[in-house]
Amino acid sequence: MSILVNENTRVIVQGITGREGQVRTRLMQGYGPKVICGVTPGRGGEETQGLPVFDTVADALKQVGEFDASVVFVPAGFAADAAMEAMDAGIKLVVIVPDRVPLHDVLKLHKFAAERKARFLGPNTLGCLSPGKGVLGMMGGSPDAAREFFMPGRVGVTSRSGGITSSIAYYLKKAGIGASTIVHVGGDSIVGLPHPEILKLFEEDDATDAVVMFGEIGTTQEERVAEMMRRGAFTKPLVAYIGGRQAEEGTRFSHAGAIVEGGRGAYSSKVEALRDAGAVIVESFEELPAETAKVLEGMKK
Numbered sequence: 171m172s173i174l175v176n177e178n179t180r181v182i183v184q185g186i187t188g189r190e191g192q193v194r195t196r197l198m199q200g201y202g203p204k205v206i207c208g209v210t211p212g213r214g215g216e217e218t219q220g221l222p223v224f225d226t227v228a229d230a231l232k233q234v235g236e237f238d239a240s241v242v243f244v245p246a247g248f249a250a251d252a253a254m255e256a257m258d259a260g261i262k263l264v265v266i267v268p269d270r271v272p273l274h275d276v277l278k279l280h281k282f283a284a285e286r287k288a289r290f291l292g293p294n295t296l297g298c299l300s301p302g303k304g305v306l307g308m309m310g311g312s313p314d315a316a317r318e319f320f321m322p323g324r325v326g327v328t329s330r331s332g333g334i335t336s337s338i339a340y341y342l343k344k345a346g347i348g349a350s351t352i353v354h355v356g357g358d359s360i361v362g363l364p365h366p367e368i369l370k371l372f373e374e375d376d377a378t379d380a381v382v383m384f385g386e387i388g389t390t391q392e393e394r395v396a397e398m399m400r401r402g403a404f405t406k407p408l409v410a411y412i413g414g415r416q417a418e419e420g421t422r423f424s425h426a427g428a429i430v431e432g433g434r435g436a437y438s439s440k441v442e443a444l445r446d447a448g449a450v451i452v453e454s455f456e457e458l459p460a461e462t463a464k465v466l467e468g469m470k471k
Contacts, residue, residue: 172300200313203304250275266292290362323348345459387414396443
């Protein structure tokens with residue numbers, strides 16, 4: 171089992187005829203899951219990567235059946251509209267890869283998704299990957315690299331940084347620790363599936379024994395994770411590293427979602443809340459594999 175994606179997930183790619191859409195479609199085709207077709211308005215009837223292209227998601231639905239997920243590779247200004255088109259067609263999971271999606275669009279999309287009981291990963295995300303099963307988005311870069319970097323196992327990974335998401339899974343693998351699913355929640359201040367929502371999914375996943383989380387300054391995602399742990403909504407072992415220890419108020423760390431303002435989202439508040447809730451906090455990224463191994467070993471006793 172895995173969360174969000176597996177080898178049987180039926181996928182449509184919105185923006186499939188663009189450069190990114192073509193490259194990432196090849197990644198998903200070569201690694202999994204089942205990419206069925208793509209959409210580019212005005213290009214219906216064409217073919218790319220051996221797949222049919224339709225003008226709209228509704229057209230695709232009529233011709234080839236239902237989809238479990240859509241992956242969006244369109245310009246940021248059109249990303250929310252593309253996601254809403256997919257949700258309106260009944261697709262329950264949309265992965266929004268582009269960055270710089272307007273904040274107002276994301277807020278509108280949250281309401282739209284809730285009304286249709288759908289969910290979205292991102293924006294500004296590499297996507298998610300279940301080792302040996304499938305990838306949604308661009309994580310791994312190529313099928314061969316994805317097979318080299320990521321190993322199946324029983325540790326979930328959730329991260330707010332794209333590059334560090336892959337690094338965590340790679341260094342866990344070097345330590346002999348495999349992953350159940352690897353998720354980049356996205357780097358923006360408001361995302362569809364933040365850390366707390368991903369941890370809910372890992373809590374319910376029988377294939378996940380523990381979770382490694384990379385957090386950052388900015389937003390209250392990590393504090394909300396701590397609250398989940400305190401009330402028993404997340405009960406599995408959590409190993410966490412929080413980036414941005416030296417950042418002062420008003421500092422932006424890496425990307426738009428990591429900025430400390432008005433005393434909220436500070437490094438110290440996140441670390442204190444998580445530690446008090448029972449998470450294992452590491453002071454340096456390099457400690458993650460060893461501490462995760464200790465946690466897993468302790469679970470055997």
